[in-house]
Amino acid sequence: MIQFYPQVKLVHVVAVLLSGGLFFLRGLVLHLGGQWAMAAPLRYLSYTIDTVLLTAALMLATMIRQYPFVHGWLTMKVVLLVAYIVLGTYALKRGRTRRTRVICWLAALAVYAFIISVARAHHPAGVFA
């Protein structure tokens, strides 16, 4: 499988950018008052991108033989991912006030950026390493 490493990594990176880009766009539209940010086709597109992202992530972990809860930087990524999902949910759906939603959206984007820095550094401290 290692023969496919560059291709799988490319898929993973593209999926990360698409996922984050879509989240940014949906949040922005929602906060500007556009209801189509929560339209079904966009939601299903988001699920599809995230499923591809997850699959590629699992493949990469197996290929390089580094795993969450075994290697610190991947553990950090998983923990941050959970935080990102929770914040994202509050940003787009669960946040009761506009203020909560905006704060959660910005926090989720910050977490997203930090996950990328952890991935690039292969270190739990990411950009602060």
Add this chain to the structure above:
Amino acid sequence: MRSTRHLWLGLGALLLGSFAVLLWIGGEIHRVKPPIPSAVVTTDGELVYSRAQIEKGRQVWQSIGGHQLGSIWGHGSYVAPDWTADWLHREALAWLDIDARRHTGRAYDALTEHEQASFVARLVPRIRENTYRAETDTITITPDRATAIAQVAEHYMKLFGNDPELLELRKAYAMKNDTVTDPEHRHALTAFIWWTAWAAVTQRPGKSITYTNNWPYDPLVGNAPPAHLLIWTVFSVLFLIAGIALLAWHYARHRDEARLAPPTSDPLALVRVTPSMRATAKYFWLVVALLLVQILMGAITAHYQVEGQEAYGIALAEILPYSLSRTWHTQLAVLWIATAWLGTGLYIAPAVSGHEPRYQRLGVNFLFVCLLVIVLGAFAGQWLAVMQKLGLEKNFWFGHQGWEFVDLGRFWQWFLFIGLGLWLVLVGRALMPAIRKGGESRSIVTLLFLSTVCIGLFYGAGLAWSEHTHLSMVEYWRWWVVHLWVEGFFEVFATAVIAFLFTRLGLLRTTTATIAVLFATIVFLAGGVLGTLHHLYFSGTPTAVIALGASFSALEVVPLALVGFEAYQTFKLGQATPWMQRYRWPILFFTAVAFWNLVGAGLFGFLINPPLPLYYMQGLNLTPLHGHTALFGVYGLLGIGLMLFCLRGLKPNQQWNERVLSTSFWAFNIGLAGMALMTLLPMGVIQLSAAIEHGYWYARSAELMQQPIIQLLVWLRVPGDTIFSVGALALAWFVFRLWVRPSRKPLPITEGAEAQP
């Protein structure tokens, strides 16, 4: 009534005739099964293997999970090789090498293609010759062959042990290190596997086909499909077309029957939920729990195909090896579906008769505890067996029998059989007043009850073999349970229970439904009973098995080809009245059952059913393609539909979370389609092509299965499996919220009992 009586008589005659033939075939299989010799000796008089070793070897194979780790005669699991085909090919190569070195001084691999062909031509008649002599009860082989056997046995001793040289191969096969800890047991295991390979390559006395009808395909030993495989395949297609034509004609004739005007309110909303009915709720909680664990076991099993001994850095094979995760995955599939059906039977029976027998609730609770004890006890025994902690003496009774879908130790089998008996008693005593009352619903209630009786009693066939029963006979009886359940009585139960529910809802006339169900039962069982034989083409059975199996299993597909009628009718009935919205989700799950019956059971089933295709496809990934789409697609979704139907009754005034159910429904169906179309089908087709080009052994080899394209296809399971898991989690969340902080929203007037006049 007259037509009902005729149909009952027809059904009786059909069952009598079919089972008479099935039993006769069983006698024939017993008569011509491949012999297990008292000794295998060389012409120099050296003992190679004894019967005791072959039989002990089978016990060892069973104790490590049997069918759940590789396959024998094509039956079993798909990551490790088919041991029969693997041994046979290795033995042939070893013998060719010995022969080549003796005559040319060079290794067989170093010869030219032309030279190799001449050695193969010498090998084929020698390896296929039947040297078993009944008078001495021995098989005599040449010293060269004994040397070849010893070489292969050494490879197997290393493979099933802990030899570092074969670590990568063990990983490719998803085998734990020290699969068999005792060297003597490992040696006995080689005796058993050799015997299965001997039967696969040795010609029957006076015939040019081997005991396994020349299976597995391997040109190196002269194993190629005999002519009758093609002949019966062609005839089976003809029977299928003729059957479809006849059934289409029947449907065309009866399509204009008058519909029943639906009642203005939900008749079932008036059903009094008795204490025993309420007690069935825990069965449905258990269904959800078992389904979630089953999916987890499936994910682990699939992951072993990528990292043979680990899962994301955890040395999982040391505590939960592949053969165990797969055992539990397949067992739990049967167990949660069965639990859903048991719960449904216990819920429906008092609802139908309006009669709550004394101590019925106690019985329902007691049976539930028994089920828990069986699941936990049997699984503990299987863990101890596979981890080689139980010992061979106790394995048969309390450990792992190694027969796929009937893996439970014998003690647990008996316990389950008695449990099923108790279930029949509980359902029967509650239903009896409705049957005694007579009237037009008597027939359909009786039919429903009879199908449950058959489900219960036919598990008894799983008790027909003992610890040392011949492999061919165990396969014969095993398929009585597995096949007659899923392709016989489960189908009847599914048809009967759905029609029955519609009659209780007042949407179908009881007489019409009874005739339709009786007719469908006859059609299902006409192919279903003798269709059992299509699993036994290559299990040491006579040619008659192929003729009958091919003909009747083609007929099994006939009703499935026209299941669209049923799907359409089910869907239309779901929209018959406004209050049917209450049953929207059970109905949609029933509609999906019809869809997967056509695709999973019909199309993917017929793909591997006829003798010639199955000759190449048996044990390839086209088998789990059929397995997943038919077992979950049909019976799994039916179980969920029935559960939702009962939950509607248990929580009559509760607003359902439609969104969660919608997520569950679509995620289940899309996920199942994803795993089938993105992984199992393409992988199976690649294997099929490899089997036809190089031989069956190659299609199952690490050489093929470790290729990047196969590994990529394995990974492509993740999207489908993930979506599928979302479906299960959504269902679990739905059931959880019915009891924990349920919705307080009032029901819309058209949906609830408030709509009653």
